[in-house]
Amino acid sequence: MGQVTPPNHEPVSGNIAHDIARIKKIFDRSSDIIFREFQIGGSQGAAIVFLDGMVDTLIVDTDIMEPLLRYGEQMTQKSGLTLTGLESLLRKQVISASQISTSGQIQDVVDHILRGDTVLLIDGVDKALYISARGWGMRAVEEPATEAVIRGPREGFTEDLVTNITLIRRRLRTPQLKFEGIQLGRLSKTDVAITYLDGIADEALIEEVRKRLNRIDIDAILESGYVEELIEDSSFSIFPQINYTERPDRIVANLLEGKVAVLIDTTPFALFLPVTFFEMMQASEDYYQRYVVSTLIRLLRYMFLIIALLLPSLYIALLTFHQEMLPTSLLLSAAASRESVPFPAIVEALLMEISFEALREAGVRLPRPVGQAVSIVGALVIGEASVSAGIVSAPMVIIVSITGIASFIIPSYSQAITIRLLRFPMMILAGTLGLYGVLLGLLFILIHMARLRSFGVPYLSPLAPFHASDMKDVLLRVPWWGMTNRSTETGKSNPRRMKGSLRPRPPRRGG
Incomplete structure (x- = not known):
């Protein structure tokens, strides 16, 4: 295999011909990259750059190109803006896409193109605008294929990280739910989200997950199994020490126990940790x-x-x-x-x-x-x-x-x-x-x-070491009103699950 050419770390020059030439050199022999050059206001040179198949062309046409071509001449004639002011006006008043950011580095331009964003370059402006117009094909939310559902939600994770985050947000409508984003893989740059409930998950556990994930230095992360093997405690053990699931309700249930989940883009399987042997014998339907x-x-x-x-x-x-x-x-x-x-x-x-x-x-x-x-x-x-x-x-x-x-x-x-x-x-x-x-x-x-x-x-908790309060949910499963506390090992920060006693009290007979 040939050596991969690293992206250019130089800043955006503001000379549109020069910047496009550098981007073309970086994406040499890539037939899916699109360059569309045009003029704003009849005189101001500009260009958009994106990857074919990674963007929604309808958003590019209606939210980017149409406003720029229709209102460009009016903006330059009426406002007498400087080039820097033009860039700010385009970002704040003209382009109707919901997410826009700016940067002045070619490295950032390359990263945003590969992420599926549309990059706008303006002649004379030493910054690039990154417009979110992602629109690649993805699988719809459907019932998990590997986990049969008898009673419970029939929604399963997909290969899109944003969709999976939304499925969890729908079930936990609280600002305590946190998603910390990182990227793993020198070439794949796979988006990964560390998920936990602030105030319930132990801070030491969260920090340990961060440290193990940030330690990963590999070419690509293609599936959650890569991450599982790279962060587990005992790599040579035959027993799994991290569990995975396609079901959002199962992830939410474990977050409520004080655990941490790891969501990985391009795979429908989410990891949650820590786990014990007895938890591996439990199903959501329980x-x-x-x-x-x-x-x-x-x-x-x-x-x-x-x-x-x-x-x-x-x-x-x-x-x-x-x-x-x-x-x-x-x-x-x-x-x-x-x-x-x-x-x-x-x-x-x-x-x-x-x-x-x-x-x-x-x-x-x-x-x-x-x-x-x-x-x-x-x-x-x-x-x-x-x-x-x-x-x-x-x-x-x-x-x-x-x-x-x-x-x-x-x-x-x-x-x-x-x-x-x-x-x-x-x-x-x-x-x-x-x-x-x-x-x-x-x-x-x-x-x-x-x-x-x-x-x-x-791994054998709560049997070894023995925690009598946690035995309510091992071989037996007591009623919900009896499980007032979270697991001793993972619920140290906030052990109480419910307030008071919720045991049903039948009405008294007689007058």
């Missing part, structure tokens, strides 16, 4: 439906989390090393089904699990209608054919199917992938050391999780 239903669903999730991680390992360990722990009838049935299988249980399980993961990945990568058919038909055909050919046993197909279903119940996709990956070393430990290997693997996982931090917050 707070939109009755607390009894939410509690039962959470208990179901944790039960299937254990199944997704341990079921194949326990099956391998029991069949290989601990047959005496199985009931006689079940042992005889399993032995009969494995009579024609040429592989030990560990090899059989690894073959089936790897095949299942390959089918799942193929279903994700293919077009949606084709992918669903391939994953379903592939699983049925391969499973039935493998049993008929005596390569795997029928109980193993059942074990792998239940395990696959269990992994789909975990709400966080990144956490579900972690459990899916941990399943393989657990199976190897079970095939070599039996239940002792399973116990050893669990101890290693728990010790690693206990050492993890997400922006200073312990």
